[in-house]
Amino acid sequence: MTARLLSGTELAASVRADTTSRVAAAAAAGRVPRLTVVTATADEASAWYVRSIARAAKRTGIDCVVVDLGPQAAPSEIHERLAESSADPDVHGLMLQTPLPVGTSLAEAAQFIDPAKDVDGAAPASLGRLVAGLPAFAPATAAAVVALLDHHEVPLAGREVAIVGRSTVVGKPLAQLLLARDATVTLCHSRTRDLPAVTGRAEIVVAAVGRAGLLTSAHIRPGAVVVDVGTNPAEDGGLLGDVAPEVSEQAGALSPVPGGVGPVTTALLLRHAVEAAGW
Amino acid sequence: MTARLLSGTELAASVRADTTSRVAAAAAAGRVPRLTVVTATADEASAWYVRSIARAAKRTGIDCVVVDLGPQAAPSEIHERLAESSADPDVHGLMLQTPLPVGTSLAEAAQFIDPAKDVDGAAPASLGRLVAGLPAFAPATAAAVVALLDHHEVPLAGREVAIVGRSTVVGKPLAQLLLARDATVTLCHSRTRDLPAVTGRAEIVVAAVGRAGLLTSAHIRPGAVVVDVGTNPAEDGGLLGDVAPEVSEQAGALSPVPGGVGPVTTALLLRHAVEAAGW
Incomplete structure (x- = not known):
């Protein structure tokens, strides 16, 4: 027996097409969604993933801003940057890339992401809403x-x-x-x-x-x-x-x-x- | 074979004894912890449970205030009352008793409980902290x-x-x-x-x-x-x-x-x- 292949390519393309047309409609009204990705690592695989997000965002018309705080970033720097983007009305989606510098906890840091912008469902508040059955980004x-x-x-x-x-x-x-x-x-x-x-x-x-x-x-x-x-x-x-x-x-x-x-x-x-x- | 009995009586007594001595120490310094229980039901089993909490609280020296909003309470009434107690510095612990009136969602209402006072771990924020491994009341x-x-x-x-x-x-x-x-x-x-x-x-x-x-x-x-x-x-x-x-x-x-x-x-x-x- 050989397993049926559950490819993600076709589904990803159809989700992207839908997103692209929604972004185009927004752009026609003069609005461009912005995704801010905060990263603080020298990890190669992570850098590759962030670049692929940025590329895919560009193709769908989303403005993707990568904020690289470097692998030496202090927890407070990361927290402040997330709080700032959470408060910024021009930022619609916000994610924190892992791994994080030693000494920075994802759970602690993710508390500074506004659940309404928490597109990667990392904030404890988002996780709790998921458990409680309330609308949330997973x-x-x-x-x-x-x-x-x-x-x-x-x-x-x-x-x-x-x-x-x-x-x-x-x-x-x-x-x-x-x-x-x-x-x-x-x-x-x-x-x-x-x-x-x-x-x-x-x-x-x-x-x-x-x-x-x-x-x-x-x-x-x-x-x-x-x-x-x-x-x-x-x-x-x-x-x-x-x-x-x-x-x-x-x-x-x-x-x-x-x-x-x-x-x-x-x-x-x-x-x-x-x-x-x-x- | 007959099962070994996992009685809770002894453990409960030891936890209560510890709590009683902590409350006594606080009382000696002029401070009395207050637990506010908000209830909005005519359910008999629930009323029995709330009375047993109030009795047990009294025995340990905790000031237990039962706020009975009645089975007809509107969601907004429940939400406001929880928000008020969450903001009240004299209330240390706050819980919402179930069942709730038809039309009131526990998950929605529990969002109005300050996680720092959420002694029954009902708030989505508390659940999320539990999932993320952050300190929280379970x-x-x-x-x-x-x-x-x-x-x-x-x-x-x-x-x-x-x-x-x-x-x-x-x-x-x-x-x-x-x-x-x-x-x-x-x-x-x-x-x-x-x-x-x-x-x-x-x-x-x-x-x-x-x-x-x-x-x-x-x-x-x-x-x-x-x-x-x-x-x-x-x-x-x-x-x-x-x-x-x-x-x-x-x-x-x-x-x-x-x-x-x-x-x-x-x-x-x-x-x-x-x-x-x-x-």
Whole structure:
């Protein structure tokens, strides 16, 4: 058996097309949505991702401003910059890129992002609204997983989903989104005792750990749907997922890396920016 | 086999004793912590619970003010009253009792509770801080489950826990607390397809649904730890848990209703009030 490919390319293109036409309509009325990305790292993968956001924003007509505070930025500098952009009426969407300098906590810093502009759902207030079932921006990656499954018509209600990775950026908010869709959700992590047993009984497995090839066919029950969220740098400069290539022989469907969740994430981030502008 | 009883009585008494001595110390310095409970219902069980909080508060020396807005209260009335108490420096702890009048959403209303006074962890901001790992008051019932398991030395790290019930008041915040303690957590609910299969593989099962006797021995694996959070009114005026009595023959340990999580919840609520006062 070879897994059906859950590509994100087509969905990302259709989200981008919709965003582009909304931005064009706003521009015709003299308004341009602005997305501010605050970054404070020398990390190569992060820089690559920020450049790809900026490029994609430009193509859709969104004004993307990258504020690079450098890897030595103090927490207070980052906090102030986020507070400033939160208060600036010309900034519609605001995100803080990770990783952050040692000594800066994402949770602490994200409190300075206005939830109304929090297009990557990082602020504790946004996470709380998600838990409470109030309207909120979900982290773009978590939203992309659900959007990708919907696009490929994978039913969620009543199904058993195992999420591997309990980060505040992906695992925990994704659990909220899937619960809201009536899935039975298990959150696994590095301290889970028998990971193959836990993931092996799930109908849908989402890998969001950040370790190349962590999930092998021993972790996946035949025919399961596997969503790979991992983006680990490969030696050749490419990307490796958290799911080992052999899993494609075992799974019923598999979202690839690259070309799965990634492009959808960027597309949703830009859609969020236009939604944040209210246009 | 008969299950070991995970009584909450002893733990509740010890938490109350600690709170009482902290309140006495504050009172000696002329300060009395105040807990304001806003209620807007004619529900009998709710009225009973509020009276028991008020009684327990009085015994520990906390000034408990019950604001009864009546079952006809409009959302705006409830919101205003919460905002007022949030702004009042003489109010240290503030909670909104459920159920609420039809048309009032707990999530919407709880936004008017200052997170610093939110002793029952209902505000979306408190829930978000919990998810993000920032200091926050957890809902007292969710905190009581973990405290009870700790008191009876039930290890959590690496263990499989199934929570039945995905409410914002218990199930979802409890999942966050258990994840922070390195448990592998599954959230089940009314749409879970094969509940006995899911709960039957867990080492710890928490029932927080609100349906008397929903969990039978078919749901519990022999020797598992079972925590009953249900408080369903019985015909004789007493309380029935979500766990059927027969489970005590199957489980390795069981927290009873009444006398398990309930008294610990009230005790923690009062401790939260003293912590909110900062004394």
